[in-house]
Amino acid sequence: MDNKKLPEDVWGGDTYSWKSLEQPFSYGSKGQSTNKDDDYGGNGGGKIWLEVMDVLDARGTLLADGGDGGIKGGGGSGGSIYIKSKKMTGGGKISASGGNGFAGGGGGRVSVEIFSRHDDSVFLVHGGRSFGCPTNAGAAGTFYDAVPRRLVVNNHNLSTDTDTLLFEFPNHPLWTNVYIQDHARATVPLLWSRLQVRGQLSLSHGAILSFGLVHYALSEFELLAEELLMSDSVIKIYGSLRMSVKIHLMLNSKVLIDGDGDAIVATSLLDVSNLVVLKGSSVIQSNANLGVHGQGSLNLTGPGDLIEAQHLVLSLFYSINVGPGSVLRGPLQNAGVNHTKPRLFCGSADCPIELIYPPEDCNVNASLSFTLQVCRVEDVFVEGVLEGSVVHFHLVRTVTVKPTGSISASGLGCTGGLGSGVLLPNGLSSGAGHGGRGGDAYYNGSYISGGISYGDAGLPCELGSGSGNHSFSSSTAGGGIIVMGSLEHSLSRLSVYGSIQADGESFGKYSKEEDSRVLSNIGPGGGSGGTILLFVQSLALGDSSSISTIGGHGSPNGGGGGGGRIHFHWSGIPIGDEYLPITSVKGTINVGGGIGRGLGRDGENGTLSGKPCPKGLYGIFCQECPIGTYKNVSGSDRSLCVKCPSHELPHRALYIAIRGGVTDTPCPYKCISDRYHMPRCYTALEELIYTFGGPWLFGCLLFSLLILLALVLSVARIKFVSADELPGPVAARRGSPIDRSFPFLESLNEVLETSRTEESQTHVHRMYLLGNNTFSEPWHLPHSPPKAVTEIVYEDAFNRFVDEINDLASYQWWEGSVYGILCAFSYPLAWSWLQWRRKKKIQRLREFVRSEYDHACLRSCRSRALYEGLKVAATSDLMLAYVDFYLGGDEKRDDLPPHLHQRLPMSILFGGDGSYMAPFSLQSDNILTSIMSQSVPPTIWYRLVAGLNAQLRLVRRGHLRANFHPVISWLETHANPSLHAHGLRVYLARFQPSASGYNQFGLLVCTVENEPVMPSEGQNRSLLPEKHPCTPANRWRKAFDLVRVNEHVAMQKRLPGEILNDKNLQALKDQLTFCYPFYYIIRNTRPVGHQDVIGLVISILLLGDFSLVLLTLLQLYSISMLDVFFFLSILPLGILLPFPAGINALFSHGPTRSAVPARVYAMWNIISTINVVVAFICGFVHFHSQSSTKRHPNFQSWNFSMDDSGWWMLPTGLLLFKVAQAKLINYHVANLEIQDRTLYSNDPDVFWRS
Known part of the structure; x- marks a missing residue:
């Protein structure tokens, strides 16, 4: 055995009969022996060809298995089985498996062409067991179902390192489905080959599918299917992959692409048109360039799900969802140096053009600086991690970073760079710089300067720099670049509830051995922060969210890294009336420098900048200029918001905010209350006053107008009433006294006295009614007849007459109730009601005595017959009534009348x-x-x-x-x-x-x-x-x-x-009443003469009073309608009725008839002072309820406004007018009632002589 070779490098007998797997008719091969002299190998399986015309009932077994080789020989490979039938029943076993042995034999081939069959039958084509290597059984054979055109590679859960070779694809007609199951391993070994099916390519239960050869990753492979379903399985590609499917579902599976063998095949493309789902720690990984394209959704659902490559491009999806714990990464972590590793532009001061103007095609282009690009995607949701050295979102509509999500380029920038810190031989270095200078390092009593700052804060696009010796592990890297959008295509909305980071790398504690000594805590400074460049239209930073490019922390005595750069390049900022806030910032934005540990110094802060704002807006986030300022130039600096000119603001106005900010003067404002009116924030009263030139000119005009109107009124009054006031003889009405103060002719007096003498010849006695004819004490007669009339009346009948008179003289309860109510609200109306009811009462008594009473109490028959002998009369004030008794003429008494x-x-x-x-x-x-x-x-x-x-x-x-x-x-x-x-x-x-x-x-x-x-x-x-x-x-x-x-x-x-x-x-x-204080104001006085002058002055005061009432109403209206209501209703209409009452009094005919209206006028005038007091109270309460903190500092005390200290002027003037009118009315009434002033002479001779 050769243990130094990989399993992929060593296998048994070759695969054959691939082209005939649809109708297999080959024998299995014999296994080899461990001994050259002896043949221990198992024989290969045979072949079965079975064609049935109608129904195949398979209840037993059909076997074409390879023979077993034992522990010294290899197993034989399975044979061939071909079955053709219209229908198949039964639950039999059909097997062409490999034989068991020291090395298991490979599976055979089974093909069925049955139009109707049940799945109860068992088809086995697995490899044989290997006794010498139990984990490497024989490779699986093939089972082909011809009717659905389905190929199944199933190793029956026997683990193996040996592949089932799949040669030429596509087949014609195309196979529908390919299933690789139960620890089967399949490989497509031919270079530049294609695997194409019409339906599913399914891998499950430990299945492995590989393309190419391990040591020859030099070609490109194609995989075309409707669906690619993976469950607990792996796909390996040695070279590059061109995959085109509609649905790609992965469950605890991996797609591993080894594409660094040749630059020609370094780019793999996965085109999934509908749906990509990774679940259960599924991985798609390429050590070269990878593009994942689609038109539907890409979902990494949970922890462990990963898509990574050296250059990763995700494009054309409708939405991308990176679930909690999932990762999108480019480049790979801890990847070795090869030709596919991204080469960052660390030594260049020029900004790569593709960061600002990226290409529109979204193709994978390794020459571009992006390591991770999301292109042409509608919505991106990040709940996991999305990280890369240069991350770019291009043609993306919205990006949402959830609270658990992060978009990071931290520590993925340059290990050297333009701002790298100064390195000492012992490995200590200062902090790297970028947006701010790096922190100084400290060594042997001196400081070592930190890295320089570089780049443009207005449009940053540089990587952060590192610190230390990047050839060794004792170095730190700067932050990377995160770019969202571009100058031409910005994000519609960026919502951050998690974090976006491009922080510099911090130094971690490490140690190394040198010269038998352990050197620790000596190392580089912190890496500088990277760049976050955001081309967005709107931004939302939620609570606990952050955007940061902070510098890394340095080693002890090493300097901290400088902060990076964050730039917001707003697009399509609405202005004017269309303005809406483009940001909602509740989180943090940090560009701080890193901490210099020990004696090392902190790095400088980086830069936070924004696109120059249009007119009216300022700041990083283009907010509206503060209230009271305007901005008429482009820019973001706060100082461009200039304070509005104070002389253009009325003293009762406050500046207001308008949508889009104020772009020019005059600045918009509003009055501090709705009771003031634009544009000068005057009250209704002040608008009237200043319309006529101001307080003094208005006062003069008003006074002149009052004089003119009073003169006109006096002339009209004189012409209207002069005919009634001419002196001359006046005929006395019956029952009316003749005022002897007038110069009557003596002869006329004699004629009048003659008629009275004739009437008095029959008068016997006058009996007065008791009481003052009020609702509480009405008139009533005593029941005992006076002694003077006892001779002419019957006492019993007289008592009945008294009862009837007393009953008629009493008032109903409701009359007193109405009087009480009117007294509470308006005494003049109550007095008028009382006088009306008194008049009705005396009329009723007269009518009763004259026509209804039968005069039964009188002894005179003539009086009873003619209804004469009794008469009821009353004084003109209706407070005193009396009954006169007369003789009837038939009494025949010489002593009567007395x-x-x-x-x-x-x-x-x-x-x-x-x-x-x-x-x-x-x-x-x-x-x-x-x-x-x-x-x-x-x-x-x-x-x-x-x-x-x-x-x-x-x-x-x-x-x-x-x-x-x-x-x-x-x-x-x-x-x-x-x-x-x-x-x-x-x-x-x-x-x-x-x-x-x-x-x-x-x-x-x-x-x-x-x-x-x-x-x-x-x-x-x-x-x-x-x-x-x-x-x-x-x-x-x-x-x-x-x-x-x-x-x-x-x-x-x-x-x-x-x-x-x-x-x-x-x-x-x-007895004192509640009206007692008014007696000092309205009272009956002696006449003073000068009636015309007094009438003119009263006219002036009356018109002035009415004018002040109207002005006071305007003044109270400026406070609130509630105050107007109080002023008019307490007492009801008491403030308005003095004017018509005064006009009525001035134009009444004759002295006697004018006196009563004048008294009514006086009463209305004095009652209206209560309304004036109400106006005082309203003004006082309103003025003192305004705290000094709420009162505007521009208020002026001389203005006629209830908000100012002059609130009392109009009520005071009105009160003085009321008092003056009351005094003059007293004189006016006295002049009307007493026209002969000698009546008040202290000399009796002068009195009687007149």
Whole structure:
């Protein structure tokens, strides 16, 4: 035995009968003997030729096996079996196997041509067992199934190193399938041969198929099939392979190509049109050049799967998926030096043109600098490792590196190079340089300079340099090159969640023996980082991802390698409105220098650069220039983003980002809030102000406009109401008093008094209703009839009449509810509602007494028949009502109606309640005037009433104690001296106090003879002042004082009320309400005259008020609509209604009719101050809610804006206008109601003379 030869170099007998394997008819050959003298070899198998016309039922065995040779002879080879039949049944055994022996015999040949058969039959063509070498049985024979044209080489799981030779291909017609199974070895030994089948080429269960001869790798082989299926099998090619299949599936299999024998056959091409799948640590390896092409998918599914070659090109696939643990590599690891090993351009300073402008054809070209190229592939997914010295992705759409994936050229660059470090004889060297200089090494107290930097940062394409002596193992290599895309064809998207690396190699600890000493920790510096050149359109770096070209670490005291270069050459950067961010960077990009260990120095950092960005964009990743800057030139430097001119930015504006960045001035901006309006970021109010020239000019224009409009308004008002204000005789309406302050003709007064006298001849008594006619205290009559009418009424019927009147005078609950609701929201509306319901109530009472009540309480038959004798009336303010009793004419009583002196003491109640809307007043109607005219001339009575009302209108509720003093004094100085001559005297009195505390005030009329006496000191009330000016001074009357006192005490018990004087006024309680503060603003005052001037000023203030309201609305609108809502709704519409109310008051006809609208106007005006307070609160809250950090530094405090410190100006001006209007309205109302200013004269003579 020759143990020095390979199994492939030694085999037994030659193969024969290849051409006749479809119809074999050859004998097997005899085995050889181990002894030349003796023949121990087994005989060859025989031949069987069996043709059956119909059915072959094979239940036994058909044998043409070779004979056994024992342990001293070789086994005989199998014979031949040919079977032809239409149908075959049975489960028999058909065998042409080799015989067993010291060396097993080869298998024979079996061929069947059966159109219908079951697979139950067993066909055996395996080699015989080898007793001398159990692992090298005889080679398998061939089994040919003629109908499907299928060739099977099956060694029945007997391991062998001997091949079954497959000679001439293709056969005609082409075989459909070729199966090599169960440890069979097949070889195609002929040079420049082809294996071609129409269907599958299947290798399984330890099968091996080889092309060529081991020592003669000089030819090219072709393999053509539809499918190449490999499972636990190997294909060996000695030379080059041209494979063309549609599907290539590998499971724990290998394709090994040995192509370094001849440069002519150094390139192998695997063309798989549909699908390539490597699984279960499958390998495709070539020690030369390899191209894998396809149109479908290339999948390396898991750990151990590998495709590698010295030059590897993967092209034309739709997608390439490198699974976890899988590897694509070029060049080979630890490959020896041969003619196919890549020759890197380490000593050249010129950039290879193919890195920038690669060829379009994607052919395998060993002359190019690429060691691994992915060409014309749509999508590449890397979950394993893709590594090479020069890695290039050309015409690839997307590359995705998953978290477990890596594209690496680390340590695969030059071992020398342009930037290699300085090498000392002892093996210590400095770091290599590339993008940055290499780190200095340290030796014997001095530093050794590191390698130089080289290349162009704008478009780098250089390999990293190494350090140390590359002839020995004590050297480090630089990083390689990774290029994605090209200048003309860039990647659409690069997504990195793992790593892309072209790092320099670091020095590892090693030792070597020299001169019997162990030298350690002396070695080279770190290799410099390589180049990563990315021609991409968009980039995504996920969390924990990295792109790096860092330098390698040096040996102790050796320098670190310099960093490499990374360049992003963006393509098709969208600009303007089409701009979208082209990068999403969450990982790291590192071009740092390597660490110099010990005293060695670190390498310098490499370069990170990008293509010059278009206008508006800057930086490596062409981001938009920062807000507030613009860029109008191309470039990537941050300094090219120039700060926008500050004078072009309004003080309430902020610069904004726009898509694509700002390319020129003016820079875009927006107002800091939506309430400001472009382009100057003014509020709505400021836009109005600055439209008319600014605050001062606008104020002047507004003031001038107000004056002009006020003049027009005053002229229109004078022309509209002048006819009603001309002095002249006015006919008195029934029930209306005549103001004697006007110059009436005496004859006209006599005519009017004559008619009143006739009416008063039947009047008996006036009975006042209690209460002030409100929802809480409506009118009501007492049930006991007055003594003055007990003779003319039936008491029971009168009580029923009182019940009906009281029932009608009461209000429904809902009326009070509406009033309460209106009071909460708008008091003027509540007052109008109250007056309307009061008017309806008095109308209902009048209608009831006039037409519905049957007057059954009256004794007079005539009164009951004619529905006369009772009348209900009320004062003009609708707060005081009374019932007048009249005679029917059939009473036949001489003492009725009573004379004035018989009615005394007589009470006359005031209307009103002392409020601003209803001041106290004495309203003298026809009946009262006629009755008083019995003793007092009407002219004196009218003048007294006018003077008293002038004094009463100054009395304010809540200040009764102070305001009634002037009234009492006026009665004593002006009224009583004139009435004394007519035998009468009047007193201020309080009548009919209610349970709620409401008091009615009025006059108590007495005769001089029966005037009340002042009560003794200590009593709770006084009937007369201590000193009475009308007391007789004659001494002879003093004798009768005691008698008179007794008489007056008796009369005092008959008085209907309490006489008020200086002492008991202090007992009055002034009730304060929530409106009490407003009494100091709106109040009844004395007239001041100058009515036209006051009307003009009110017109100006009214228009100014309305203008300020509109400006305030604009101001609040600039804050928010919610503030506008609050301003208008608290109180509802209270801020808007003063203007129409004021216009109505100014254009009302006549003094009397104008007074009430003027009071309503005053009430709306004062109520609207609540809305002004709301505006203050809104402004204050908004201004102080803005923190100093949020407030823009360009704000100016003098602007009319709620955001500035001048927010209070408009509300303050509006409030001042409200107060000024209130004061002027007071004077206006006084001028309307009191046109004779002598009514307030302190001189009684002047008062009565007028």
